[in-house]
Amino acid sequence: MQEQPESPLAPGLTGRVELTVTDADTALALGSGDVPVLGTPRVVALAEAATVAAVAPGMPAGSTSVGVRVELEHRTATPVGRTVSAHAELVKVDGRRLVFEVTVRDGNAVAAQGRVERALVDRQRFVERAARA
Template sequence: MQEQPEPAFAPGLTARVELTVTDADTAWAVGSGDVPVLGTPRVVALAEAATVAATAPAMPPGSTTVGTRVELEHLAPTVVGRTVQAQALLAAVDGRRLSFEITVSDGDETVARGRVDRILVNRQRFVDRAGRVS
């Protein structure tokens, strides 16, 4: 019987990343609207960055994670010049699938909340496979 390797990650891992909103981060600039506030695509990218930061210290050699699902409620606008923080909490691990709870805040106000799922993959195999698809 083959011994199963120890899981690379356990629930409870966390990370926080910040973004000071610039004109380049606005809905108008990223094409998701016509208002000068933080665009939802940038909120999603910030949430994913927090998940990557949470896994980075324990990432097995030759591995990476890739996003597979995002569920996000963008609840409040953030104007240029404000700093938002995305907090990721690894809530569940199911084999190679990692599920994170996400909160994005601007001070005491919740700007967005949701869930990001990622899957652990072999980096080189993933890149090789992606190259064959294109």
């Protein structure tokens, strides 16, 4: 029996991205509220960017990953001008399904925390199917 090569996408991979909050990142600008603090949609995008960064170096040729599920608790308000960082760790690989634990920090405070799931797909086939939909 031929042994399967180990996937380069294995639990333990991590990614980190930072964002200095601008007016364009606020709940007011994004339409998710009427206050000038980091909006939850931008927090979700930041968390997803960290998951993409975690797997980018080992992504198989012709493949990409797409977000399929986000569970995030946005805990604190972050004002314009402050820098937040998102950290993602790949905690489970189940076939094409990738599960990440994510934490967004505002300094030492946890601003948001949760899970993001992504699916591995063939990039070209995915784009072609989306165009036909």
